[in-house]
Amino acid sequence: MKDKVSLVIDGLEVTTEVGKTVLEAALENGIYIPHLCYHPDLEPAGVCRLCIVEIEGRGLTISCKTPVEEGMVVRTTGPEVEEVRRIALELLIVNHHADCLSCPKNTQCKLQEVANYIGIDEERFERLRKPERTLPLDTSNPFFLYDPNKCVLCGICVRTCDELQGVNAIDFAFRGFSTVVSAFAGRPLAESICESCGECVVRCPVGALIPKNFQQPSREVKTVCPYCGCGCGIYLGIRGNTIVSVRGDRENPVNKGALCVKGRFGYDFVGHPDRLTAPLIKKDGKFVEASWDEALDFVAGRLSRYRGDEFAAISSAKCTNEENYLVQKFARAVMGSNHIDHCARLCHAPSVAGLAQSFGSGAMTNSIDEIAYANCIFAIGTNTTAAHPIIGLRIKKAVRRGAKLIVANPREIHLCRHAYIWLQHRPGTDVALLMGMMRVIVEEGLHDTAFIEERCENFEAFRRSLEGFDLDFVERTTGVPREKIVQAARVYATDKPSTILYSMGITQHTHGTDNVLAVSNLALLTGNVGKPSTGVNPLRGQNNVQGACDMGALPNVFPGYQRVDDPDARRKFEAAWGCELNGSPGLTHMEIFDAIYEGRIKALYLIGENPMLSEANASHVEEAIEKLEFFVAQDIFLSETARLADVV
Numbered sequence: 001m002k003d004k005v006s007l008v009i010d011g012l013e014v015t016t017e018v019g020k021t022v023l024e025a026a027l028e029n030g031i032y033i034p035h036l037c038y039h040p041d042l043e044p045a046g047v048c049r050l051c052i053v054e055i056e057g058r059g060l061t062i063s064c065k066t067p068v069e070e071g072m073v074v075r076t077t078g079p080e081v082e083e084v085r086r087i088a089l090e091l092l093i094v095n096h097h098a099d100c101l102s103c104p105k106n107t108q109c110k111l112q113e114v115a116n117y118i119g120i121d122e123e124r125f126e127r128l129r130k131p132e133r134t135l136p137l138d139t140s141n142p143f144f145l146y147d148p149n150k151c152v153l154c155g156i157c158v159r160t161c162d163e164l165q166g167v168n169a170i171d172f173a174f175r176g177f178s179t180v181v182s183a184f185a186g187r188p189l190a191e192s193i194c195e196s197c198g199e200c201v202v203r204c205p206v207g208a209l210i211p212k213n214f215q216q217p218s219r220e221v222k223t224v225c226p227y228c229g230c231g232c233g234i235y236l237g238i239r240g241n242t243i244v245s246v247r248g249d250r251e252n253p254v255n256k257g258a259l260c261v262k263g264r265f266g267y268d269f270v271g272h273p274d275r276l277t278a279p280l281i282k283k284d285g286k287f288v289e290a291s292w293d294e295a296l297d298f299v300a301g302r303l304s305r306y307r308g309d310e311f312a313a314i315s316s317a318k319c320t321n322e323e324n325y326l327v328q329k330f331a332r333a334v335m336g337s338n339h340i341d342h343c344a345r346l347c348h349a350p351s352v353a354g355l356a357q358s359f360g361s362g363a364m365t366n367s368i369d370e371i372a373y374a375n376c377i378f379a380i381g382t383n384t385t386a387a388h389p390i391i392g393l394r395i396k397k398a399v400r401r402g403a404k405l406i407v408a409n410p411r412e413i414h415l416c417r418h419a420y421i422w423l424q425h426r427p428g429t430d431v432a433l434l435m436g437m438m439r440v441i442v443e444e445g446l447h448d449t450a451f452i453e454e455r456c457e458n459f460e461a462f463r464r465s466l467e468g469f470d471l472d473f474v475e476r477t478t479g480v481p482r483e484k485i486v487q488a489a490r491v492y493a494t495d496k497p498s499t500i501l502y503s504m505g506i507t508q509h510t511h512g513t514d515n516v517l518a519v520s521n522l523a524l525l526t527g528n529v530g531k532p533s534t535g536v537n538p539l540r541g542q543n544n545v546q547g548a549c550d551m552g553a554l555p556n557v558f559p560g561y562q563r564v565d566d567p568d569a570r571r572k573f574e575a576a577w578g579c580e581l582n583g584s585p586g587l588t589h590m591e592i593f594d595a596i597y598e599g600r601i602k603a604l605y606l607i608g609e610n611p612m613l614s615e616a617n618a619s620h621v622e623e624a625i626e627k628l629e630f631f632v633a634q635d636i637f638l639s640e641t642a643r644l645a646d647v648v
């Protein structure tokens with residue numbers, strides 16, 4: 001079948017892909033056709049009528065909804081075309097506020113662009129002009145406002161919220177002249193289910209949806225969102241020395257331009273007045289500002305009193321790879337200690353241990369992009385739309401495509417609205433639920449025998465381990481009706497490719513590693529590993545959990561997961577770093593605080609972490625820190641933990 005077609009637009013022969021519209025073919029070949037309600041990310045709606053063209057043999061038609069055909073002859077201008085466009089434009093513009101100069105969208109407004117192209121007859125326009133609408137603005141959302149007086153009812157925001165976000169927070173309300181975009185029952189946006197992602201705002205072609213306190217940036221800096229493990233690409237808009245905007249990087253393979261509320265609007269911490277601007281040294285119980293030279297000399301002098309196991313460092317998954325590499329190298333090569341760990345211990349250490357045991361590597365087995373193409377998504381222990389919103393979009397995209405979503409979560413999270421099956425198991429019963437599903441799969445012969453024979457070990461022992469998990473027991477233990485367990489097992493095993501997503505609902509348990517092993521076994525049992533859109537995918541909490549682990553900010557491994565007690569690995573790093581290294585695995589995050597409490601560790605360097613908030617037992621952390629001889633905290637704010645330090 002041909003995948004290209006040729007057509008003639010305004011006398012020029014152009015070639016484009018089958019399935020494109022006439023408008024898209026024209027725009028990609030540099031031929032402008034006025035348009036307002038078209039957006040390349042959305043299904044065409046055909047409401048503004050501005051994109052009208054003449055097609056030979058058919059007459060006038062809107063180009064945004066007309067697919068290209070071989071040999072088609074299109075004219076984008078002509079008396080009839082221009083007359084229809086002029087009327088369509090006038091109908092839009094007579095009701096529109098004419099305060100362009102004070103509008104934040106001035107010079108970037110699609111309505112201005114169209115009006116400039118078509119041309120406005122001022123006299124006729126004044127005659128047509130109705131009294132200006134003075135509808136109240138919806139300013140309830142903390143980040144953006146809606147001005148119905150500027151809204152051209154193109155529906156791009158409504159379709160964005162539906163087609164891309166799957167939220168459906170807004171729609172058209174009222175009729176005719178009174179039509180506006182509104183949340184359900186005319187409630188203010190802040191009282192609706194709107195998630196404040198701002199995706200509608202970035203697509204609004206006019207000044208109707210506008211960020212509050214909008215300022216045009218004078219330059220942009222490409223970087224990565226500082227929040228969750230999705231790792232969305234962003235451009236920071238800078239004016240002077242201040243961040244005034246954020247936009248998603250459309251070239252980034254993870255977010256493809258989309259952002260959630262955190263990434264798009266959560267940047268005010270950067271310029272927050274509470275940011276620390278100078279080093280602090282505690283003197284007589286009070287922090288005193290110091291110069292960098294004074295602080296660095298003081299820290300170096302005090303740390304030189306400690307060597308080996310008397311010293312510990314805690315690094316951070318919010319720091320870059322380079323920073324994590326340096327912290328672990330400092331602990332090992334300078335201080336002679338393997339007591340180096342970071343917050344992954346509190347979130348995904350079971351993933352590192354469990355996945356390394358099952359697959360040889362503690363990372364996602366598949367890429368984020370593949371999620372949208374799975375036929376079954378099993379989301380267990382993850383509130384994805386809240387914690388990893390951009391991955392949540394991939395799930396919703398898959399569901400819209402027809403994929404079946406199984407949600408296993410004790411809480412009725414947002415994803416349940418999109419789920420084919422919701423397994424509401426009791427907290428802490430993940431292993432029982434997963435073993436119950438696997439028993440159904442084995443009993444019904446739905447396991448992938450060829451894959452197991454070729455790729456797995458100890459299947460018979462595994463089969464025997466299922467014996468204790470009959471449906472009576474699993475139903476009683478988990479609280480999930482047996483029919484649902486059977487249904488979920490069948491869907492996961494047969495609607496391939498099936499992918500598993502999990503997060504801290506799986507790992508943050510005393511038996512987190514067992515949970516991870518059970519999740520891995522489910523994928524292996526059904527051959528859902530090593531193929532596109534399958535696998536076992538831990539969704540990481542902070543933005544660089546993976547990198548901090550890869551860089552060796554862990555007590556038992558050098559960078560690249562090379563064990564510190566492996567003499568060959570140690571020799572390699574000794575040669576590279578030019579020093580002798582400690583061959584005993586160090587202590588973990590929690591063990592470090594136990595050792596401090598017991599007086600075995602006397603000096604601590606903490607970077608970018610706040611264990612007074614993140615540790616389960618904050619009192620224990622506080623009591624331990626009080627026993628330290630020397631404590632340095634490196635942070636951008638005076639956090640609860642940094643307050644206890646000798647130097648910040």
Ligand code: SF4
Pocket residue numbers: 160161165167168169170193194195196197198199200201
């Ligand atoms: S901000 Fe996001 S969730 Fe809210 S209305 Fe716009 S697209 Fe929908």
Ligand code: SF4
Pocket residue numbers: 150151152153154155156157158181203204205206208209
């Ligand atoms: S608010 Fe903007 S995007 Fe939504 S209908 Fe009005 S003009 Fe279109």
Ligand code: SF4
Pocket residue numbers: 225226227228229230231232255258259260261262263264388389390391
């Ligand atoms: S999904 Fe995560 S990485 Fe992406 S914008 Fe939101 S917080 Fe940032």
Ligand code: FES
Pocket residue numbers: 034035036037038045046047048049050051052062063064065
């Ligand atoms: S762009 Fe085609 S009808 Fe609006």
